[in-house]
Amino acid sequence: MRVDLRSDTVTQPSKAMKEAMVNAELGDDVWGDDPTVQQLEAKLAKMLGKEAGLFFPSGTMSNLCAMMCWTSRGEAALLGDGNHICFYEQGGISGVGGAFTYQCRSNPDGTLDLDELEYKLKNHTFDKQGDLDYHHCGVRVVCLENPHTLKGGRVSSIEYQKQVKDLCDKYGVGLHLDGARMLNAVHALGMYNEAGLLEFSAPFDSISFCLSKGIGAPVGSVLLGTSDLIKRARRIRKSLGGGLRQVGLLAAAGLYGLEHIAPKMNLDHERAKKLHKFLTETCGLQVDACETNMVFAKIPEPTEFCKVMETVGVLVCSPDGVSVRFAFHHQVTDEMLDYMMEQIKDFLSKK
Numbered sequence: 001m002r003v004d005l006r007s008d009t010v011t012q013p014s015k016a017m018k019e020a021m022v023n024a025e026l027g028d029d030v031w032g033d034d035p036t037v038q039q040l041e042a043k044l045a046k047m048l049g050k051e052a053g054l055f056f057p058s059g060t061m062s063n064l065c066a067m068m069c070w071t072s073r074g075e076a077a078l079l080g081d082g083n084h085i086c087f088y089e090q091g092g093i094s095g096v097g098g099a100f101t102y103q104c105r106s107n108p109d110g111t112l113d114l115d116e117l118e119y120k121l122k123n124h125t126f127d128k129q130g131d132l133d134y135h136h137c138g139v140r141v142v143c144l145e146n147p148h149t150l151k152g153g154r155v156s157s158i159e160y161q162k163q164v165k166d167l168c169d170k171y172g173v174g175l176h177l178d179g180a181r182m183l184n185a186v187h188a189l190g191m192y193n194e195a196g197l198l199e200f201s202a203p204f205d206s207i208s209f210c211l212s213k214g215i216g217a218p219v220g221s222v223l224l225g226t227s228d229l230i231k232r233a234r235r236i237r238k239s240l241g242g243g244l245r246q247v248g249l250l251a252a253a254g255l256y257g258l259e260h261i262a263p264k265m266n267l268d269h270e271r272a273k274k275l276h277k278f279l280t281e282t283c284g285l286q287v288d289a290c291e292t293n294m295v296f297a298k299i300p301e302p303t304e305f306c307k308v309m310e311t312v313g314v315l316v317c318s319p320d321g322v323s324v325r326f327a328f329h330h331q332v333t334d335e336m337l338d339y340m341m342e343q344i345k346d347f348l349s350k351k
Helices: 015-022 035-047 059-070 114-123 158-171 182-188 194-201 227-239 248-260 266-282 302-311 334-349
Strands: 052-056 076-080 100-104 139-145 174-179 206-210 221-225 294-298 324-327
Touching (some): 015 248, 035 052, 035 194, 035 221, 035 248, 052 227, 059 139, 059 206, 059 221, 076 114, 100 114, 114 139, 114 158, 158 194, 182 194, 221 227, 266 294, 266 334, 302 324, 302 334
Parallel strands (some): 139 174, 174 206
Antiparallel strands (some): 052 221
């Protein structure tokens, strides 16, 4: 048996998803006439309460483009030091976009300290007359991530998101969500319905939504926001090399995932919680809080553990060399989970 929990990006398109891709109606998206892409962008914009959407090959490009929409060269974004944009996207916001980042410390639950956030906004944003101490770089946007991957898939509350939005409004800056796994957060909050999705998304001026994680599509992300922001994003996307032609092939996979996989993502959470209980209660291991589809466990000799597990067909990873990450997705079954737990128990019995 092969069980791959290295990430929720490792899913393979099902036969039904492939059929949807093959049968997709296509056009040339650079010309703006691919109907399947248009359908995907419109569907997500409606789901999340935004005016428009734009397809991207990846979440990294989507986030980068969003930052370039919000900032001009020499301006800044404010985000957590553990956020994906800051930690895993090669500093593209600066290297490519020419913008600076101010960083707040990411709390263990993935949130930012609101007092620290306001202090930095107060001292690094333009006033109503457009003035700012000329020693400082001006912040144009605050970026959140929910759920927070580096902190174990922790979920921020709706109240917290609204509090950050209030601060952004107070200081006249935008609020962007790196929502790569946002449907995991929505499910965890018990809000996976039309009204819940709209409430979750409401505080954000722009959202980057990933298709290749929880909903199982092979490629793609969609940036959501106002019509003006998306118009600007379309120009920037072209300069980044993100203008694609018959991309409806990929958009069709996203549409299939939204319809058939997204509603059942709570099952990934249930299996993650079952593993969490096994690791803590049966194995006596230290395991981080489990709120979504991620389990981070302190397993002895994590690098060796990953290598041994691979020999029995279980693929996991240790991103920091300290904890082992198990990332559940829709192609992990109960049978696979039971098999994996047997292999973990066998490994630990030899230690």
